[in-house]
Amino acid sequence: MAGLSLRNVGKSYGAVSVMKGLTLDIVDGEFLVLVGPSGCGKSTLLRMIAGLEDITDGTITIGDKIVNDLPASKRELAMVFQSYALYPHMSVRKNLAFGLQNMKLPKAEIDARVNEAARVLQIEPLLERKPRQLSGGQKQRVAIGRSIVREPKLFLFDEPLSNLDAELRVQMRVELASLYNKLGTTMIYVTHDQVEAMTTMASRIVVLRKGTIEQVGTPQELYTRPANLFVAGFIGSPKINMFEAKATKGAGGIHISMADFSGFEIKGLERNVDRVTVCIRPEAFVLGAGSVTVEAKIDLVEYLGSEILLHTSLPSGQKVLVQTNGKEKYAMGQSVNFGFEPSDVHIFDHNGDRVPFEHEALEE
Amino acid sequence: MKRFLARNAPGYIFLTPWFLGFFLLALGPILASLYLSFTRYDMVSDPRWVGLKNYDYMFTRDRRFWKALNVTFTYVFLSVPARLAMALGVAMLLDKGLRSIGVYRAIFYLPSLLGASIAIAILWRELFEIDGVINGILGLFGIEGIGWISQPSTSLYTLVILAMWQFGSPMLIFLAGLRGIPRDLYEAAEIDGTSKPRQFFRITLPLLAPVIFFNLVLQTIESFKTFSSAFIISNGTGAPADSLLFYTVYLFNEAFKFFRMGYASALAWVLLIIIAFFTAISFLTSKYWVHYENDRD
Structure with missing residues (x-):
């Protein structure tokens, strides 16, 4: 487990600056939600934390290590993608084991971790199936399973529920909450849906717009004391x-x-x-x-x-x-x-x- | 019948040009060549029925036939993997998201457009001849060159290199295939700490398998039919010492030099059966490697 801190983080593509002077501290074990309308830079920020995009300004620290120049694989984090990003030609078991094989763990350890994750996520009967034989919710579970087997210090979720239907989304939200309670690991969760941001188990929500932070606070704070007109209009339904x-x-x-x-x-x-x-x-x-x-x-x-x-x-x-x-x-x-x-x-x-x-x- | 015609006549009328083309220009000659393969025919006198004699001669007494098969098989087995590897390698480089990728794509495709042409074959001869460009370059390093094309031991390999250089069309297909693999998979692999070679062997290759299969079948067929480069470089004879006696060159000579049309037709049908055989093998084995149903590790 680890906290995370961003100091004056900026990102520009050539002359176009998409993010500027972002500063944010995430405490160890926190569940932080990044929310904002599309194009606000929330996914870019998540990918910068993951190491999939480099930052052009500032520093990112995970635990007590500056990770600016550290490749994604060395940041000890796991990410769940919107598309699930399951390897279509591998069975669920192999999908779960793939990252562990990279870590050169002994086979018995890999089997143990895969079985444990399958048990926690209730996907044991699906282990020998290929992703195409799974429903959306099952794929989502496998994607989450693939991230938990590695026992990372930090979980990143990039709009993980947006490909699911409404009912399943509610159900997965509850399951994510219970997973968070069980693991207690720091989680950063990106969504464009303010309802989802409010109803997930967020300890704090960061509202982003055009690459800048509009407000950081607990769901109650954002609702009862919006810092500006944008947050007032964005948070709350109706x-x-x-x-x-x-x-x-x-x-x-x-x-x-x-x-x-x-x-x-x-x-x-x-x-x-x-x-x-x-x-x-x-x-x-x-x-x-x-x-x-x-x-x-x-x-x-x-x-x-x-x-x-x-x-x-x-x-x-x-x-x-x-x-x-x-x-x-x-x-x-x-x-x-x-x-x-x-x-x-x-x-x-x-x-x-x-x-x-x-x-x-x-x-x- | 009347109603069928009334309903479908316009369709068939539109199909007529195609039907004419198919029956007169394709099916007709195909069937004619099958018939001719059982005859002796010199284009002057009428074809004379000889039964299986052409085939009997081919398999039991014609040593050049076996030589041609040997040359062609060697060429196919070397040039197809070499060309596919080259094509995949270049496609992966282009897939890295280079600027002005369109220009590179066109440049890399150029040899394939020119490849079948006479000009390239002549260029190849100039490159690899005893006083050619290659030996000139080797000479700069103090290495004495040989006549790459005039030596039977090396002549075929110069053609394999030519084939490798004509990687354009499989490269474009590979590029499209690579583009079809979701980036997410590589990003997920990246976060999981998967090394680049492992990403290539465990993600790229398996997901590209259908494209590899398609290219393999197409290139194998193409390779068996190689003609013009071998014909030009060997001056139409298969020289030196029949080392460039490609099957098609041999067939061409039998047909249009010696006017043994019956025998040449028989040769053509044997080539067809060989190609069909290898295509069938590719398809039959594909279920074991294209969808990775027996993936184990």
Whole structure:
């Protein structure tokens, strides 16, 4: 097992810089998720850690060893690929044993490790099959098995579940979590799916955009205190609602006025701001209640079982998503009244950076 | 019948040119040559039926036939593996992701385009003759050259080298095959600490097996039929001392020099059977190495 640290890591292809000054510490035994929209550099970062891409700037340290110039094979890590990368002409057993044979382990040891991995992953009956005779989930298990037999210090997962159907994905997620609990090895997991990032067993999530880190934090932190507009919009499903608003000095603090809604006041806005973006999560709205309210028209009702998602439009034409419990009945075209508490909003300045206010200071 | 015609007539009309070509230009001559192989025919008088006499003479008394077989087999068994190895080697170099790979591909393919041509055969003669370029270069190092083409002991090998140099078309097919192997597999192998030779023998070769098989069959057939280079370099005779008496050269001489058309037809049919035999062997053994079903270690 080993921790990992990145110091000012950069990557450029010729004159094009795709990653710049990335600094990140991953503690021993942590489960870190890298998430971001496609093209954000998360897979490149993972491949740089693996040693499949070289870095053009900074240092990568695994354990206490700088690995910048170390080939992939010497970094004592294992990687699970999106495509599984199983050798199609070898049986499952040979796929599992292949890396161990490179390590020149005695045959008995290889057999023991392969059998143990097969037992843990419940693929014992598949050992003599070829990859083409396996289902997607089984291939995924074999790919994971191939990485655990080598007993690496660090596991890398590159979108390992994206080729599986929804049901299997949920199941594999649970299995990965239990594997992590069993092994306790440092794991770095790349996904483009923020739901997957939130629901895997992440100790921390790194949100990346265009080769830079937007925020690092626990799933709760990212959700309850997004550092900027991008993270607020990226994390959370259904998506957060965003409203343009004006901030002016009021009697007891800062007065926020938004179109459609009645205005409200918050205390302790530290920075001098005028134009702000107010973000409110769909579940922060309460139907027929709240200290700041509005009247809206229902455009669409999405019934999700335990809850209902109302797509509404405000008098100004702005669309608002409201999430409520699934007990009431709603119809398209119906008028509804809902509101929120000022303590539930997130405020961002014109640069998109989070603006802390008193309510949050009290929370800490 | 009427309905069948009504429905399919347009199709058959469109097929007519092909049918004509096939029956008149391919199947007709093929069957005619089969018939002629049982006759004595000098193109002047009518063919005379002689039964199996041509074949009997070929196998029991014709020493040049056996010599031609010997030369051709030696050539096939040396040139096919050499050419395939060369083709695979160059394909792997090109697969490394060179810049302007298209240019290299074209340059490397060029010898194959020119290879069958008379010009290259003449060039080859110039290179390997006693006062040729090769001996000139050897001379610079103080080595006295020999007449590579005029010596029976070396003449065939100069042609094997020529064959090796014409690696273009199998190289292109290998290149396509190499491109078809997912990069992930090599990356996974890299992380697992697999050495390059082991990657080659355990990943590249097995996954390339179907392409190797295809190239092997094609090149073997091609090699058995080699004609123009041998014909030019040996001045059409198979000289020196019949060391370049390729089967096709012998056949050509029997047919168009001595006008023994019946006998030449018999020779052609024997060559066909030999090629069919080796192709069949390739196919029959392929199940043991192409899909690696008996892979063991």
